[in-house]
Amino acid sequence: MNRRSFIALLIAGSATRGVARLDAATTKEVEVMAEKFDFTPDTVKAKVGQPLTFVLTSIDRIHGFKMPDFGIRTDIVPGEERRVTIMPTKTGSFAFFCDVFCGDGHEEMGGTLIVEA
Amino acid sequence: MLQADRRDFLKLAGMAGVTFTAGLFPSRHASAQAGGDFHFVQFSDTHWGYKGPANPDAEHTLEKAIATVNALPQQPDFIVFTGDLTHTTEDPKERRARMKHVREIIGGLKVRDIRFMPGEHDAALDKGEAYREFFGDTHYTFDHKGVHFIALDNVSDPGAKLGDEQLAWLAADLKQHKSDDRIVVMTHRPLFDLRPSWDWTTADGAKAIDLLMPYQNVVVFYGHIHQENHHMTGHIAHHAAKSLVFPQATPGPNAPPRRPPPPPYDASQKNLGTRDIEMGKTVTFVELPVAKA
Numbered sequence: 001m002n003r004r005s006f007i008a009l010l011i012a013g014s015a016t017r018g019v020a021r022l023d024a025a026t027t028k029e030v031e032v033m034a035e036k037f038d039f040t041p042d043t044v045k046a047k048v049g050q051p052l053t054f055v056l057t058s059i060d061r062i063h064g065f066k067m068p069d070f071g072i073r074t075d076i077v078p079g080e081e082r083r084v085t086i087m088p089t090k091t092g093s094f095a096f097f098c099d100v101f102c103g104d105g106h107e108e109m110g111g112t113l114i115v116e117a
Numbered sequence: 118m119l120q121a122d123r124r125d126f127l128k129l130a131g132m133a134g135v136t137f138t139a140g141l142f143p144s145r146h147a148s149a150q151a152g153g154d155f156h157f158v159q160f161s162d163t164h165w166g167y168k169g170p171a172n173p174d175a176e177h178t179l180e181k182a183i184a185t186v187n188a189l190p191q192q193p194d195f196i197v198f199t200g201d202l203t204h205t206t207e208d209p210k211e212r213r214a215r216m217k218h219v220r221e222i223i224g225g226l227k228v229r230d231i232r233f234m235p236g237e238h239d240a241a242l243d244k245g246e247a248y249r250e251f252f253g254d255t256h257y258t259f260d261h262k263g264v265h266f267i268a269l270d271n272v273s274d275p276g277a278k279l280g281d282e283q284l285a286w287l288a289a290d291l292k293q294h295k296s297d298d299r300i301v302v303m304t305h306r307p308l309f310d311l312r313p314s315w316d317w318t319t320a321d322g323a324k325a326i327d328l329l330m331p332y333q334n335v336v337v338f339y340g341h342i343h344q345e346n347h348h349m350t351g352h353i354a355h356h357a358a359k360s361l362v363f364p365q366a367t368p369g370p371n372a373p374p375r376r377p378p379p380p381p382y383d384a385s386q387k388n389l390g391t392r393d394i395e396m397g398k399t400v401t402f403v404e405l406p407v408a409k410a
Contacts, residue, residue, distance in 0.1 A: 064276065068313035069374075095314040095374040101241035101275040104205045107316070110375050 027051040034063040037105030056082040064100035088115040154397040161340030162360030165219040167204035171363035171379040199340040200236025200305030216251040236305040237272040245273035271319040278320040302337040312368040315376035364388040
């Protein structure tokens with residue numbers, strides 16, 4: 001596996017989890033940058049049935065990226081690019097957040113994935 | 118003073134909230150254990166150093182709670198602090214200053230037997246280095262009147278893990294105990310997935326619960342979520358305590374996916390407090406207010 005490229009394949013487990021077929025033609029990519037204490041952007045939109053890849057970078061320190069509703073998490077290490085792919089299977093708003101304690105403000109470091117039909 | 122008498126006294130003195138009784142030690146037979154009944158008090162989430170609108174009185178709340186506990190008609194055998202003694206700061210010097218200060222304030226307690234545990238605000242930025250200088254080990258055990266207490270550290274790892282080493286230590290400790298021994302586990306974060314999208318969980322907490330599951334008489338007391346919460350994982354009861362700084366939003370079924378900010382400050386401070394825990398035939402606890410009504 002490419003050291004700079006980490007791809008999380010999700011397996012079925014809950015209503016929001018599904019198998020992400022890595023189809024370059026249909027997978028949507030969104031770049032998300034982590035920096036104390038924000039993700040930019042902090043709102044991401046996706047469509048049901050279309051795989052979504054988060055391309056994650058950090059510019060200051062190790063952060064975490066966790067989406068419990070999709071069963072994924074990864075560290076985001078400065079100087080490296082981390083990629084995680086999900087398959088939205090239902091509409092709704094889902095949280096992502098930093099799960100590596102990073103200072104005063106850590107608890108507010110998060111964002112929302114909005115999945116539309 | 119008998120258990121019921123003591124609770125009645127607390128009510129008459131305007132010091133008792135709701136009494137919570139659960140079959141926490143369902144397998145315990147009154148005559149089967151050594152040692153007598155006793156009680157201890159849980160403080161949690163004092164967040165010394167916090168300054169903000171969620172509690173404009175934060176500088177005095179801990180001192181008020183200490184005065185309330187000092188006024189209890191029967192002093193507890195010991196007191197536990199289940200983490201977040203200090204509010205986090207990225208300045209190591211300031212972190213130590215806050216720990217020194219909170220240690221001095223806690224010195225005002227009449228009870229001298231005090232057991233500490235870290236929260237992520239104390240320990241996650243330096244893996245518990247400053248905490249250990251002021252408060253000692255981050256995980257340990259002790260025994261009191263026939264009850265085995267286990268303090269677990271699920272915060273020094275910034276990823277909120279107990280870690281394999283601590284889990285092996287826990288397994289080795291539990292192996293020394295019979296399945297019907299009375300065991301109280303104390304942690305900062307919930308060991309179970311209370312609300313994962315609000316980060317109210319421990320990454321490998323399920324492994325600790327698996328290790329505890331063969332033991333019939335286990336109860337867990339923790340903090341972190343700044344409110345009462347009562348939950349069962351099988352026969353193991355988990356009880357979250359109020360904080361001494363500000364309450365957090367409640368994780369009800371209609372709660373938003375991201376954790377909302379704390380609710381507006383309530384000057385009555387009724388949503389803050391400590392907890393008086395009675396260890397008898399059952400475990401009973403009373404929520405104590407910050408200040409006497």
